[in-house]
Amino acid sequence: MTSLVMPGPAKQPPIRVVIVGAGARGNRVFAGLISREDTGFVNVGVVEPNEARRDAFRARYGIRPEHAFGSLNDFLDAPRFGDIVFICTPDVTHYAHARAVSEKGYDILLEKPIATNLPDCLALIDVQQTHRNQIFVAHVLRYSPFFQAVKEVIDSRRLGEIRAIDLQENIGHWHYAHSYVRGNWNREATSGPILLTKSSHDLDIIHWLVGGRVESVVSYGNLDYFTEANAPPGAADRCVVCPHQDTCLYSAMHFYLNDRDEWPFNVVAPPPDSVEARRKAIEEGPYGRCVWRSENNTCDDQTVLLRFSSDIHATFGLHALTAENSRSIRILFDTAELTGNLYRGTLTVSHFTGRPDEFRIEEIQLPGTSDSHGGGDLRLLRMLYEHLTTGAHADLVTSLESSLPSHVLAFLAEESRREGAVKIPVPEIFSPRAIDALGHDARLSR
Numbered sequence: 424m425t426s427l428v429m430p431g432p433a434k435q436p437p438i439r440v441v442i443v444g445a446g447a448r449g450n451r452v453f454a455g456l457i458s459r460e461d462t463g464f465v466n467v468g469v470v471e472p473n474e475a476r477r478d479a480f481r482a483r484y485g486i487r488p489e490h491a492f493g494s495l496n497d498f499l500d501a502p503r504f505g506d507i508v509f510i511c512t513p514d515v516t517h518y519a520h521a522r523a524v525s526e527k528g529y530d531i532l533l534e535k536p537i538a539t540n541l542p543d544c545l546a547l548i549d550v551q552q553t554h555r556n557q558i559f560v561a562h563v564l565r566y567s568p569f570f571q572a573v574k575e576v577i578d579s580r581r582l583g584e585i586r587a588i589d590l591q592e593n594i595g596h597w598h599y600a601h602s603y604v605r606g607n608w609n610r611e612a613t614s615g616p617i618l619l620t621k622s623s624h625d626l627d628i629i630h631w632l633v634g635g636r637v638e639s640v641v642s643y644g645n646l647d648y649f650t651e652a653n654a655p656p657g658a659a660d661r662c663v664v665c666p667h668q669d670t671c672l673y674s675a676m677h678f679y680l681n682d683r684d685e686w687p688f689n690v691v692a693p694p695p696d697s698v699e700a701r702r703k704a705i706e707e708g709p710y711g712r713c714v715w716r717s718e719n720n721t722c723d724d725q726t727v728l729l730r731f732s733s734d735i736h737a738t739f740g741l742h743a744l745t746a747e748n749s750r751s752i753r754i755l756f757d758t759a760e761l762t763g764n765l766y767r768g769t770l771t772v773s774h775f776t777g778r779p780d781e782f783r784i785e786e787i788q789l790p791g792t793s794d795s796h797g798g799g800d801l802r803l804l805r806m807l808y809e810h811l812t813t814g815a816h817a818d819l820v821t822s823l824e825s826s827l828p829s830h831v832l833a834f835l836a837e838e839s840r841r842e843g844a845v846k847i848p849v850p851e852i853f854s855p856r857a858i859d860a861l862g863h864d865a866r867l868s869r
């Protein structure tokens with residue numbers, strides 16, 4: 424059983440990390456955690472085309488000038504100085520970057536999604552096999568104490584078998600407007616469908632919790648709310664000149680013009696960040712556009728139904744118009760119902776008593792966490808370090824093979840949605856066993 428409170432790693436030589444993409448994830452999350460916490464990793468290099476970001480990263484983490492690069496090719500051409508590369512660049516670059524880095528034999532932590540189409544996801548398994556490196560996917564939720572605790576309840580079978588599971592991704596109205604209306608993930612052609620770019624995480628969690636093979640997928644979804652049809656009368660294209668700027672829920676003036684040095688406020692302007700820089704960014708850039716008149720075309724509400732070969736039905740809902748930015752889960756077992764909220768850190772089992780209105784309530788205690796993934800980011804680093812140095816956590820770590828089913832499900836669910844919610848069978852070649860066999864030879868030969 425994995426302890427929910429994880430100590431720092433045992434003392435071993437540090438593993439040297441090169442961050443590719445010094446944005447929110449590469450800089451603020453991974454490099455930040457590595458510099459502040461005892462993870463076993465050490466920041467030694469950066470690849471970032473934006474000079475101001477690159478310089479800020481260098482200064483912040485003490486990177487030697489010869490280990491900071493403006494392009495991936497320059498880094499790959501330089502003499503080797505790191506052990507593992509964290510790829511934290513935009514979604515559409517993941518495949519090409521992971522391929523190029525693998526060719527140099529580095530191990531990789533690859534931000535999700537693996538790639539933005541299925542052939543590239545599958546091709547990366549071949550790449551890994553050819554170059555005998557190890558590629559891990561940053562499906563951080565699996566490492567969070569919250570989902571670890573849920574998994575332990577399931578695997579212990581103390582509540583009997585799972586009969587149904589429902590996971591809800593409550594994106595939060597402001598988060599959706601920031602990332603999926605105005606931001607980098609607002610168009611399928613430039614990033615991918617939201618079910619892949621946002622929720623490969625969620626499909627991964629469902630698949631990992633339930634286990635076994637998914638036989639079929641159905642999905643409904645559309646972009647319904649953040650469209651021109653819902654713009655208030657007289658709305659301007661930009662908040663700075665809009666007559667509704669004082670009352671609109673999505674006024675960029677009200678949302679971004681503050682001095683909070685945290686995501687999502689501190690990513691709208693290039694460094695050095697300041698209120699003035701943010702004002703210029705919303706006057707001229709994408710984060711000041713009207714949410715009703717943007718270029719967005721990704722779904723703002725989507726439902727997925729998965730049928731496992733064990734007959735378990737799983738439902739997943741992805742919703743823009745929610746108050747909280749959180750995930751909530753409900754699992755029905757033989758003898759109890761489990762409910763939980765990741766953001767609030769609550770996990771409750773209501774044991775049945777056979778009598779109406781009377782349940783035995785069990786609150787599962789979780790350690791306090793501060794990141795948006797319920798502690799998953801830090802624990803990923805610690806568990807990955809232990810895996811790389813001792814081979815521990817082999818069943819948990821988000822290898823390329825074990826992360827692939829979630830991506831297959833996302834692509835098939837999208838196919839279902841686009842074709843009007845038709846039921847799509849999941850081919851046997853995408854069963855976990857078959858996918859694992861793809862990576863088997865590679866693991867044996869390492």
Ligand SMILES: NC(=O)c1ccc[n+]([C@@H]2O[C@H](COP(=O)([O-])OP(=O)(O)OC[C@H]3O[C@@H](n4cnc5c(N)ncnc54)[C@H](O)[C@@H]3O)[C@@H](O)[C@H]2O)c1
Nearest residue numbers: 444445446447448449470471472473511512513514534561
């Ligand atoms: N695992 C998670 O929970 C999670 C959460 C959020 C985002 N993500 C994923 O992480 C990735 C990064 O997201 P982000 O929010 O940090 O984005 P970001 O835009 O803040 O950062 C991306 C950085 O990559 C840099 N970049 C662009 N092209 C590059 C290239 N060719 N070489 C090197 N650097 C390049 C950009 O200049 C930018 O600094 C995305 O794929 C995103 O989907 C994962």
